[in-house]
Amino acid sequence: MSIRINASLASVVAISVATIAFSHGDVAPQPVNTDLLPDVGEEWLLENPYRVETAGLDVWLNAVEIGASGYNQNCARCHGLEVVSGGLAPDLRYIEAEEYGDEWYTERFIHGYTQNGITRMPGFGELLGQKAAWAIRTYIETRPDDEAMAEVSPDLKAIRDQLLAWDSAGETGDTAPIVTALDEISDNIETLSGAPVAESVAFRASRILQADPEAYKSAAETLTVGLSAAN
Ligand code: HEC
Numbered sequence: 001m002s003i004r005i006n007a008s009l010a011s012v013v014a015i016s017v018a019t020i021a022f023s024h025g026d027v028a029p030q031p032v033n034t035d036l037l038p039d040v041g042e043e044w045l046l047e048n049p050y051r052v053e054t055a056g057l058d059v060w061l062n063a064v065e066i067g068a069s070g071y072n073q074n075c076a077r078c079h080g081l082e083v084v085s086g087g088l089a090p091d092l093r094y095i096e097a098e099e100y101g102d103e104w105y106t107e108r109f110i111h112g113y114t115q116n117g118i119t120r121m122p123g124f125g126e127l128l129g130q131k132a133a134w135a136i137r138t139y140i141e142t143r144p145d146d147e148a149m150a151e152v153s154p155d156l157k158a159i160r161d162q163l164l165a166w167d168s169a170g171e172t173g174d175t176a177p178i179v180t181a182l183d184e185i186s187d188n189i190e191t192l193s194g195a196p197v198a199e200s201v202a203f204r205a206s207r208i209l210q211a212d213p214e215a216y217k218s219a220a221e222t223l224t225v226g227l228s229a230a231n
Contacts, residue, residue, distance in 0.1 A: 027077070029124055032070035034131035036062045044106055044130060047099045050138045052197055060138065064199050067139030070132050074124060082229050083143045089121065097141040097195035109133045141193040144200035146229075148189045153227055155185060156202060160223040163216040175213040182206035201226025 038059060040049050049055060050063035071083065078089040085091035095101040110125030110133075125133070159178055166173040186202040197203070205219040212218075 029122065029127040030070075030073035032066060032073070032128055032132035032135065034066055034129070034135060037066060037131050037135060040130055040134065042130075044110070044125075045134075047102050048097070048134050048137050048141070050134050051097070051195070061199075063135045063138040064142055066132075067135035067137065070128065070136045071139050074128070075136065078121065082146070083140050084146055092140045093143050093192040095141070095193060097191070097193040101141075101193065102137070105137055106133060109136075139199075141195040142191055142197060142199040143193075144189045144198035145192055149200060149226065149229075152185050152189065152202070155181070156223050157227055159205075160220045160227065163220040163223075167216040167220065172214065173216070175209045175216075179206050179209050182209070 052060040080086045112123035113121040182202045189198045189200045191198045205222045208219040
């Protein structure tokens with residue numbers, strides 16, 4: 001019994017220490033595991049090497065996933081969840097997905113930004129490295145236009161509900177027309193950066209169903225995440 005009490009006391013202490021560490025302005029950069037991504041050398045490149053056009057679909061998909069986690073841990077608190085800025089810092093979705101925008105991006109990523117001796121944005125270059133920089137860049141530039149997402153959300157909701165109905169009834173449904181519908185929606189959703197493919201939940205759910213036509217639940221959950229973000 002006393003062991004239990006001690007354990008819960010210890011966790012209360014641990015929580016308050018963590019809160020104190022967090023309420024302090026400087027949050028240490030969180031390392032990003034980039035092992036799955038191809039090496040890009042030491043010297044900083046001028047252009048994103050993980051774009052779908054240059055690196056191919058598999059590398060690009062890994063970059064988006066790794067970049068999402070790197071972004072959420074290191075950038076979202078200032079630049080906003082899903083890269084939709086709440087006004088604290090610029091909206092990064094508009095930086096052009098080409099060399100010109102990349103140069104601007106890496107300049108800020110590496111050095112951060114200091115104004116009148118106050119660090120508005122810490123530099124991440126040395127701590128996170130180049131692979132993480134480009135993975136985060138890939139995630140940022142492939143965010144779908146959130147207004148376009150809001151417009152298609154009734155359609156996505158209908159698809160989601162159909163998938164959930166099959167799942168809960170234990171039925172087998174025909175997902176081929178659903179994949180077609182998701183692809184059509186996905187093709188019409190653009191990025192704000194000019195990157196050719198938006199990695200939207202429609203895109204993601206379609207890929208899940210193409211890999212496994214009976215993955216109703218997983219595809220539905222993916223759509224649900226996007227629906228709550230669009231609202
Ligand atoms: C502590 C808050 C903070 C964090 C964390 C932060 N930034 Fe920033 N960032 C800012 C501010 C403020 C600016 C605006 C500085 C300026 O005027 O250029 C900025 C500017 C930028 C710019 C230039 C945007 C533009 O339109 O000019 C880029 C690119 C950028 N940040 C990327 C990132 C990335 C990537 C991360 C995470 C690895 C990150 N930032 C983390 C606060 C932050």
